Amino acid sequence: MSDFTPTEMMTIAAARALKASDVCFVGIGAPSAACNLARLTHAEGITLIYESGTIGTEPRVLPLSIGDGELCDTALTTVSVPEMFRYWLQGGRITIGFLGGAQIDRFANLNTTVVGPYDRPKVRLPGGGGAPEIAAQSGEVFITMAMGSRAFVEKLPFITSMGHGEGGDHRARLGLATKGPTRVFTDLCVMEPDPESRELTVVSLHPGVTRDQVQAACMWPLRFSAQPGETPAPTAEELAILRDLHARTKAAHAA
């Protein structure tokens, strides 16, 4: 079963964490692949919501944008964007907010705004979009990001979306009753925040990945749980369904 890519492992690990009863606010890219894979495997009936207003959507191919026609065509209904952010996200209806980002720190705060100073950025990134409030208002947050020394950094130049802030009970002190990031799915491992300090801790390594590899792809000294497990390798069925989804998607987007 070595015939899978790190990105596939990341997506499959994230998909497994979703339940049929979840109501997911889905970002584009790896989150969208993971949520739809879950829907097509063990979590039939899961509710997927995209910030474009589509509620309970069941796309046959992955959308390129969060507002592809496919999402609306297959949705239970589609509401306006103000309503989406007011009644559905702020209203507390989302169980899992699914985010990615350009950069993350040890407390799972995310940056998608700038690298360098805000006023004279070295790299201007797209910005927050829905993420700041997805991070605050979803029941809990899952993050998917490929590891690397530019992405997993000691200190963020800009906090776009709050994870656990400075750690500990920082969220609670700011009045947030939601859990914040509870899992980070990477291409090398799965992390969870420590129950006390909220610092990200490696809880399982993907098959064949070593601690040194993970540490090499992260700029802060990583914590590992006492006995990090090995992430179960993708099953043949998971891989087949994910690849089939990607193939359908590629064909559709090239059209």
Place this chain on the structure above:
Amino acid sequence: MSDFTPTEMMTIAAARALKASDVCFVGIGAPSAACNLARLTHAEGITLIYESGTIGTEPRVLPLSIGDGELCDTALTTVSVPEMFRYWLQGGRITIGFLGGAQIDRFANLNTTVVGPYDRPKVRLPGGGGAPEIAAQSGEVFITMAMGSRAFVEKLPFITSMGHGEGGDHRARLGLATKGPTRVFTDLCVMEPDPESRELTVVSLHPGVTRDQVQAACMWPLRFSAQPGETPAPTAEELAILRDLHARTKAAHAA
């Protein structure tokens, strides 16, 4: 042409003041009859909005409530009630707000809340409903009310909807940029606020009505314009269309 009732004259006078380009927020009763009469006579294309959310409605019979199915069946579209009050009324889209009331004072303030003390009312009336904000947020306000000494009173026990408050520039001092009540159509006459003091002034008497009759039906000493005209009597066409509308309505509501 003496073959008409005072209520018919009131409704017809009010209808004549409406233009095809108006967007009217319509209350039940005389306002609804006047607006629909206007639509069926000289103001074809007038936009009628009821607070139930029906926009651009064209009822074949007068509704008994502001939410009869007829209103929705014939509307351009129907929006939610929060949206109606937020985007359409508060949004400043209404040119004419049409109100009635249990009691009115010389500055066209209205009471539909209580007679007697609020905490121990002699008569508990229905309350404000949409009126407080219709009075404030419509471009201008037309009022239809039958005269009488219980209705046209020296001092209101309760101000449910502000007309011209204490008169003069009271509305402007409270930050209201809208005109407030510009005409009051009664069963005996038509009144308009004085341009300076804003006190209601009789500008035309319905056919056959004397100044004494009007004053007898009003508890404050009424102002009359220098040369009050005579309201033109209903035309045969106006009467026929109004009576036809009422006949259709009566048959429909008895069903």
Place this chain on the structure above:
Amino acid sequence: MAQFLSLEDAIRACVHDGDTVAMEGFTHLIPHAAGHEIIRQGRRDLALVRMTPDLIYDQLIGMGCARALRFSWGGNPGVGSLHRFRDAVENAWPRPLAIEEHSHAAMANAYEAGAANLPFATLRGYIGTDLPKVNPNIRSVTCPFTGEVLAAVAAIRPDVAIIHAQRADRHGNVALEGIVGVQREAVLAAKRSVVTVEEIVEDFGPRSPNAVILPSWTVTAISHVPGGAYPSYAHGYYSRANAFYIAWDAIARDRDTFLAWMDANVMKKTPADFAVHARPAALAAAS
């Protein structure tokens, strides 16, 4: 996920003595059958919330179920007074009723704020009126950009919202259309919700992509009660019984007449008795 329950079980599970209860429906889709079931089950001390109390709350108030009412217009539309509501306010019969009175705009905004999980709603409201003098829950906020002072009212967050809708599908999603009022807001603002429906269908089938739908996971209980809005109406199913609204004036004017009517038409009936009103409007018109 919504559970399919009998109306008896749904009310028993979701409505408790002392609850804040919002039964909504703006003229259209008023959940009368659910109101009758609450009366039959003898609920007490309810804090009722509703823009237009209408006949449904006249009945609940007259039967002594309510301790309080938050509302904006308490009349029989196009007919006149709600006599049981008036008797409670004017004479404390059958028991005192604490009222919190608003305008429609404020109530609608307060439901909207509740659905949006905000603690309060902001509106350009109540200017020059006496309502703020008698309602301490009409307050103000100042715009941090322009300095303007606007009205503020507390969000409505009921313990339970009860509405009537046209259809549910087998997953428990609920579809309504026509005059949709504040029903979605009431359900989304509430901790629990009961929806009575005309029909339960396998699938909603072809529809507007922007159809008004409450997903199953926003609803607590669904009860199949055809005709359950009568004498209100269900767009596409049956028309408003305007004649009954007119007739209610005489029934409710007198305490004994009212009690006799309630005994015969509510206490001795069941939700299934509403089915007689469910004849589609098209069929009724043709007969």
Place this chain on the structure above:
Amino acid sequence: MAQFLSLEDAIRACVHDGDTVAMEGFTHLIPHAAGHEIIRQGRRDLALVRMTPDLIYDQLIGMGCARALRFSWGGNPGVGSLHRFRDAVENAWPRPLAIEEHSHAAMANAYEAGAANLPFATLRGYIGTDLPKVNPNIRSVTCPFTGEVLAAVAAIRPDVAIIHAQRADRHGNVALEGIVGVQREAVLAAKRSVVTVEEIVEDFGPRSPNAVILPSWTVTAISHVPGGAYPSYAHGYYSRANAFYIAWDAIARDRDTFLAWMDANVMKKTPADFAVHARPAALAAAS
């Protein structure tokens, strides 16, 4: 009442140098043809507003039409950067661009407040983020009931809003469906509005009673521009040209490539050239 105008005349009448302009459409129904017309007419010093600047604003910014941008997400969805937007922010090319950056929730609420004629919007937003440190227009209000402190942003009230919709009827009413984004709010919040449409029909015909419609008296000008959303899409007419969004990355990455593409595909074209994209999706799929 809405006037039916050519797109050239509509833009000339409604969009002036220095205006605050909101062109909306959330992925769906983006008014690309109108954007091209603004570029051709050489408008300058525009203060642009849009949740997701997308290719349409990449083009306006790259052609030097804009002095400012209020936005919440400036990327090419699913592809990567908006290179012209980045070049303006990182290198002030072709001119400096003042940015006012928000979250989606704040922008959506700000449009909603604009449509509702409120000076500001209240949201549970920005908690723990750095955005308030760089945007002085993110402020706060305190709930007068609970004492909670919430985020406040100024309402969006553009001089002109521009959207694309599926249909207008002969009275100038506008119907849109599918992903409706913040388009209605943008039009209702604006002083003037331009709507490009796929089709002008005699009558909308049978439809949901709750269809998404902008009445004629809320719209300034309507222009018939079939295909006018391309490479965005029109639900029921044609699909999103995802391949073009992917291709844009290479076109926009280089200033000269960009300028050459704009010259050939915008400056030398007319609104009628969008018609080629208007082939209904069903037909296109069948061919």
